[in-house]
Amino acid sequence: MSEGLVLAGASYRYAGASKPTLRSVDLRLDSGRVVGVVGPNESGKSTLCLVVAGLAPGVIGGRLEGSVGLDGIELNAMRSPDLAQQCGLLFQNSATQLSNMTATVFEEVAFGPCNLKLPPVEVIEVWWALRTVGLEKLASRDPVRLSGGQGQLVALASVLALRPRYLVLDEPTSELDPAGTKLVTEALERIVRETGAGILLVEHKTDVLARIADEVLVLDHGTVALSGPAATVLADPRLAELGVEPPAGVRLERAAKASGLEWSAELAEAVG
Amino acid sequence: MDLLQRWVARQFTTRVIVMMPVAIAINIVLGYTVQSVLKLPIYVDSIGTILVGCVAGPLPGAITGILSNLIWQYAPGIGAGSSIGPFAVTAGVIGFMAGIWGYLGVFRSRPASGLRLIVPAAIAIAIIVLLAARMYTIPQYSDPGMGYPSWVNVAIIGIGAAASISVALFVYLRRDAGGAWVAVAGAVTGIVAAIVSAPIAAVVYGGVTGAGTDVIVAALRQGGADVYNASLGQGLLSDPIDKTITSFVVFLILAGASSRFLARFPLGDRLVRVEASDANDAGATDGN
Amino acid sequence: MTPERPTATSPVVAEAEEAHLPEFVRRIPVGPYRALNPVTKATLAVVAAILAFGVRGWTGPAVVLVVVVSCAWTAGVLRRMAPFALATLPLVASILVVNTFLYPGAHDTIAKLGPLSPTWTGATTALQATLRVVAFGFSAALFALTTPVDDLLVELERRGLGRRGAFVVGSALGAVPSTLERAREVADAQRARGMETEGGLWRRFRGLVPLIGPVLFGALAEVEERTMALEARAFTAPGRRTILRALPDSGRQRAARWLLFVGSVVAVVVTLATPVRLP
Numbered sequence: 054m055s056e057g058l059v060l061a062g063a064s065y066r067y068a069g070a071s072k073p074t075l076r077s078v079d080l081r082l083d084s085g086r087v088v089g090v091v092g093p094n095e096s097g098k099s100t101l102c103l104v105v106a107g108l109a110p111g112v113i114g115g116r117l118e119g120s121v122g123l124d125g126i127e128l129n130a131m132r133s134p135d136l137a138q139q140c141g142l143l144f145q146n147s148a149t150q151l152s153n154m155t156a157t158v159f160e161e162v163a164f165g166p167c168n169l170k171l172p173p174v175e176v177i178e179v180w181w182a183l184r185t186v187g188l189e190k191l192a193s194r195d196p197v198r199l200s201g202g203q204g205q206l207v208a209l210a211s212v213l214a215l216r217p218r219y220l221v222l223d224e225p226t227s228e229l230d231p232a233g234t235k236l237v238t239e240a241l242e243r244i245v246r247e248t249g250a251g252i253l254l255v256e257h258k259t260d261v262l263a264r265i266a267d268e269v270l271v272l273d274h275g276t277v278a279l280s281g282p283a284a285t286v287l288a289d290p291r292l293a294e295l296g297v298e299p300p301a302g303v304r305l306e307r308a309a310k311a312s313g314l315e316w317s318a319e320l321a322e323a324v325g
Numbered sequence: 326m327d328l329l330q331r332w333v334a335r336q337f338t339t340r341v342i343v344m345m346p347v348a349i350a351i352n353i354v355l356g357y358t359v360q361s362v363l364k365l366p367i368y369v370d371s372i373g374t375i376l377v378g379c380v381a382g383p384l385p386g387a388i389t390g391i392l393s394n395l396i397w398q399y400a401p402g403i404g405a406g407s408s409i410g411p412f413a414v415t416a417g418v419i420g421f422m423a424g425i426w427g428y429l430g431v432f433r434s435r436p437a438s439g440l441r442l443i444v445p446a447a448i449a450i451a452i453i454v455l456l457a458a459r460m461y462t463i464p465q466y467s468d469p470g471m472g473y474p475s476w477v478n479v480a481i482i483g484i485g486a487a488a489s490i491s492v493a494l495f496v497y498l499r500r501d502a503g504g505a506w507v508a509v510a511g512a513v514t515g516i517v518a519a520i521v522s523a524p525i526a527a528v529v530y531g532g533v534t535g536a537g538t539d540v541i542v543a544a545l546r547q548g549g550a551d552v553y554n555a556s557l558g559q560g561l562l563s564d565p566i567d568k569t570i571t572s573f574v575v576f577l578i579l580a581g582a583s584s585r586f587l588a589r590f591p592l593g594d595r596l597v598r599v600e601a602s603d604a605n606d607a608g609a610t611d612g613n
Numbered sequence: 614m615t616p617e618r619p620t621a622t623s624p625v626v627a628e629a630e631e632a633h634l635p636e637f638v639r640r641i642p643v644g645p646y647r648a649l650n651p652v653t654k655a656t657l658a659v660v661a662a663i664l665a666f667g668v669r670g671w672t673g674p675a676v677v678l679v680v681v682v683s684c685a686w687t688a689g690v691l692r693r694m695a696p697f698a699l700a701t702l703p704l705v706a707s708i709l710v711v712n713t714f715l716y717p718g719a720h721d722t723i724a725k726l727g728p729l730s731p732t733w734t735g736a737t738t739a740l741q742a743t744l745r746v747v748a749f750g751f752s753a754a755l756f757a758l759t760t761p762v763d764d765l766l767v768e769l770e771r772r773g774l775g776r777r778g779a780f781v782v783g784s785a786l787g788a789v790p791s792t793l794e795r796a797r798e799v800a801d802a803q804r805a806r807g808m809e810t811e812g813g814l815w816r817r818f819r820g821l822v823p824l825i826g827p828v829l830f831g832a833l834a835e836v837e838e839r840t841m842a843l844e845a846r847a848f849t850a851p852g853r854r855t856i857l858r859a860l861p862d863s864g865r866q867r868a869a870r871w872l873l874f875v876g877s878v879v880a881v882v883v884t885l886a887t888p889v890r891l892p
Contacts, residue, residue: 069584069597103841112339112844113837114589134850142845149835150842153346153787154780156763159638160857167855168776168847173632176855193637197787211846337777339849343839345781347832350788354796355825372829388781396785399753408704408746410753411666529666531742533711535704546715555717578829586837 058082058105058140058219058251062119065104070115074100076275077119082219082251087241089266089283090255093296097275098255102223105253106142107131123219134169140219141212145227147204150211151196158199158207159183159192165215182213185247186240202233206240213244219251220244227257234258241265263287263300271295336382336424336591344381344590345389348373352393353400360536367567368536370397370409371419375514375568375575378423379432380590386424390416408534415522419514419568426510430595432572434580435503446496449505450489453512457485460516460561477545480562488512488569495573499580507576511569518568519560526556538563638857642764646688650862651765652772654756656870657684660877661752665745667881671892674741674748681751690758697754698747705743712739762786767858776854780843792832799827 060080066073074097082088082105092098103109107128110117121128123139131139144150155161162183166176183189186206191199196207205225212220222241226234238261244250245265256262262269262283269286271279273295279286286292288303298304309316356370374393378386391413398410426432435445460481492508495501526532532552533539538559545555579587584597642648665677685691716735723731762783770779803823843849883889 067585068588106845108841108844112841132849133844134847137845137847142841144838144842146835146838148791149838152780152843152846152848153784154766156640156761157637159635163857165846167857168850170850170852170855172855173634173857176857177632177634192635197791208842215847339843340836340840342777342780343784343843344833344836346784346788347792347836349781349785350792351829351832353789354792354828357793358796358824392782392785396782396789399757400786400789410662530746531708531712531738533704533708533742535707539707539711543711543715546711546717551717574825578833581830582833586833 056083056124058121058123060105060119060121063104063121064118065100065109066116067100067109068114068116074275075104078272078275078277080105080253080270080277082253084218084251085245085249086268087245087252087254087266089262089269090253090272091257091259091262091269091292091297092272092278096272096296098272099223100275101272102142102221102253102255105219106140106221107133107136108142111136137165137217138169138215139217140221141215141217143205143208143212143220143222143225145224147199147201147208147228148197150208151204153197156195157193158188158196158210161196161207162188162210162214164211169215179210179214182210185213185243186210187236187243200233201229202236205229205233205237209237209240209244213248216248217250219253221253223255224257225254226261234261238264257298259287259298259300260302263302271297333384336384338381338589338591340589341377341381341385341591345377345385345392348377348389349393349396351376352389353397356397367563367570369567369571371416371568371571372574372578374416374420375423375571376578378420379427379575379579380587380592380596381424382427382591383421383424386420386422386427387417388420390418390420408530408536411525411529412522414525415518418521419518422510422514422517424592426514427592427595431503431506431510432576432579433503433596434501434576436500437502438500442496442500442502445502445505446493449492449496449509452509453488453492454485456512456516456565457481457488477558477562484562484566488566501580503576504573507572508569511572512565514572515565515568516561519557519564522564523553523557523560526560527553532556634857640764640858641860642761644688646684647759648861650860650866651760651768652862653866653870654760655765656874658752658756660873662749663877663881665748665752667877668884670884671741671744673880673884674744677748677752678744681748681755685751685755685758688755688759690755693758694751694754697750697757701747701750704746708742708746709736709739712736712742764858764860767856768860768862770856771859776848780848788832792828795831796824796828799824799831 058081060078063075063078063080064073065075078101080088080101090098090101100109103113104117104121107121109115111129111131112133117129123131128136128140152161152164155164159179163176163179166179180189180192183192186209188203188206188210191203196204199207209225226237229237241252241254242265245252254262254266266283268281269279269283270277271286271292278295279289279291287300288306292299299307306316309320351373352370355372356368359367359369370393371390374386374390377389394409394413394416398407437445488508492505495508496504526534532542532546532555541559541562542555545558546552550558579596587593587596590596646654661677661681664673667673682691685694713731713735714729716732716738721733723733723736766774766779766783770776
């Protein structure tokens with residue numbers, strides 16, 4: 054019985070599709086670690102998120118081969134309310150993740166715990182989730198009227214409120230401007246520090262991954278093409294041919310070396 | 326009783342619950358936009374209702390229709406001064422019927438060619454012509470004592486001809502025999518809707534509802550028809566066209582949607598031809 | 614936790630206070646008329662509709678109008694009812710014109726204006742219908758202005774509507790303005806590409822058709838993701854979910870609700886089924 058969220062040889066095919074979208078993927082998500090996933094479009098990143106969070110095939114059907122397990126229990130065996138408390142899932146568009154049933158950010162974040170019939174004295178604990186993502190000052194605002202970045206924070210907090218051990222995020226910053234991206238990235242850092250959750254982060258923005266990921270996987274046509282520690286993978290020269298842009302630090306270092314300029318650890322530090 | 330409970334529960338999966346508000350919004354926004362821009366005697370406010378009905382079932386369809394009308398009536402900005410609320414009954418009936426058509430698989434795409442295309446089209450046109458002919462002969466339209474002006478007969482012939490031609494064209498151009506059944510379903514739904522609406526319009530509003538259709542009501546009254554017959558006459562002219570157009574739009578939407586999207590709905594299996602390999606796929610618990 | 618019928622000092626309201634929920638969550642409405650339980654206000658709206666349309670003659674709608682206007686004045690929203698009144702004008706005009714000039718079977722003409730012959734019967738019917746429409750419109754306006762929908766949904770859910778019913782209504786109410794917004798954006802984009810919104814019927818029809826597609830498909834595309842987002846927030850857990858807000862109710866209000874509802878149904882039945890006729 055292994056700890057952690059483990060995919061072993063997982064292959065997934067959507068209902069009605071002729072070919073599998075994911076092929077024999079091995080992945081391990083541990084508490085307190087951030088695993089980044091990059092890859093070109095149509096490489097199966099979103100599908101991977103659905104499989105890891107247990108929504109595929111549980112909610113959307115399709116066929117899964119191999120095993121997807123949490124502490125040894127297959128995710129397939131769990132019902133979605135229980136899954137939601139183990140593994141939270143976040144999408145790109147903050148607007149579609151709102152319940153549209155709540156008038157304030159506080160109630161939106163409390164949506165999950167209320168669904169689980171927790172009494173009000175326990176629901177009040179969601180202040181913790183609001184604090185962790187940095188939303189306390191906005192708790193009384195109407196969730197529909199927030200900016201893109203703030204909306205994603207609300208979605209993040211509302212998933213956090215269920216205290217999942219793992220978080221799966223499918224390109225959470227792709228529709229955000231740089232300010233919003235910064236908000237979300239900082240919130241993720243706080244989450245890792247303060248909750249010890251294991252995070253699977255799919256991102257196009259390799260700069261974000263350079264900052265917070267411990268490990269990075271490169272997905273290509275549904276298989277894992279590269280994997281390893283973040284710094285190593287993000288500096289790998291094969292990234293470009295796999296359709297992924299390396300982070301700014303890596304690109305600067307290469308450009309500097311190509312022009313014969315000095316490159317040192319301090320410079321790397323300053324660039325971030 | 327348990328069977329009934331399960332039948333009800335099967336129609337209200339999470340996906341259906343999510344779809345209903347979207348459909349309600351489509352009804353209201355498209356209906357309001359079309360009516361305020363075009364001011365034609367058609368409503369186009371049932372696309373969402375029929376869509377939900379044929380993918381989810383009669384009950385979700387009916388509730389979508391009823392809620393659309395009630396929310397529209399009480400919606401700030403667009404509801405004030407409208408007369409749509411009391412017609413929630415009609416909307417419920419339309420949604421319920423759409424569910425029945427869904428069960429019968431009427432909205433399934435049936436690509437075909439040659440004889441398998443022509444025969445359904447011919448049958449559909451025959452049914453439409455029969456319906457028009459039956460309408461032609463109801464006392465309201467044929468008895469001068471009841472007071473309908475003669476242009477009504479011309480209108481019916483015109484509508485019947487236009488409908489037949491449109492159905493034929495649609496089926497031919499899209500090579501889809503399904504269009505024939507959709508047309509019949511739309512026409513029948515329209516006639517039922519008109520029959521249900523007439524007493525509501527007559528009793529609640531005295532026949533005048535403020536929509537573009539009042540022109541027809543006025544013209545019929547000019548000919549001497551009383552309040553109820555004028556409403557019924559107007560309804561029988563507008564509703565079948567409106568519901569047939571709406572049904573075609575829904576049919577086109579379903580044809581354009583991926584089978585992946587449709588398969589997860591309660592009536593999805595009647596909308597999509599299931600491939601052999603999918604039959605082995607893990608059944609999903611849809612949050613029931 | 615079993616949700617109970619909330620009364621002014623019910624356990625549910627007390628529980629909400631005990632949990633120290635922030636004020637902006639509890640949002641208990643104050644003020645005359647507004648402080649009434651939303652279900653009471655909704656009952657009034659329904660009763661008004663029943664009486665306005667169900668009781669033939671002048672009495673029903675007149676009574677409704679008087680009651681609604683006094684409630685509106687008590688709640689301080691009378692002035693804000695004006696736009697609602699104005700909005701009923703097109704419908705009222707239509708009713709007046711069609712019925713006065715084209716009432717079938719009436720022969721008591723007011724005057725002969727060329728080919729048109731307005732009748733007294735027609736005019737009377739028209740005015741009655743107008744009164745009904747105005748009374749109903751005002752009662753709808755009163756309800757809309759004094760009752761936040763969220764309050765009503767909370768109370769209905771406590772009384773058995775269930776989380777899915779509350780979701781459908783609440784989400785639909787939110788979806789209407791956002792879909793309207795999207796429709797406007799699509800219309801602007803189309804107009805920039807040369808779609809016509811003015812002009813003859815055919816032009817307007819041609820301009821409208823390309824609008825329908827994007828709006829429809831845009832709305833439908835979200836269904837999949839919204840479904841998954843709900844599942845990810847344990848929406849499908851069984852049973853009655855926790856409702857944080859609790860609005861006060863009272864035995865008196867409950868009695869009044871029953872009385873009004875039954876009374877209105879009786880009034881309609883009496884005027885329809887018996888020879889009793891009100892003016």
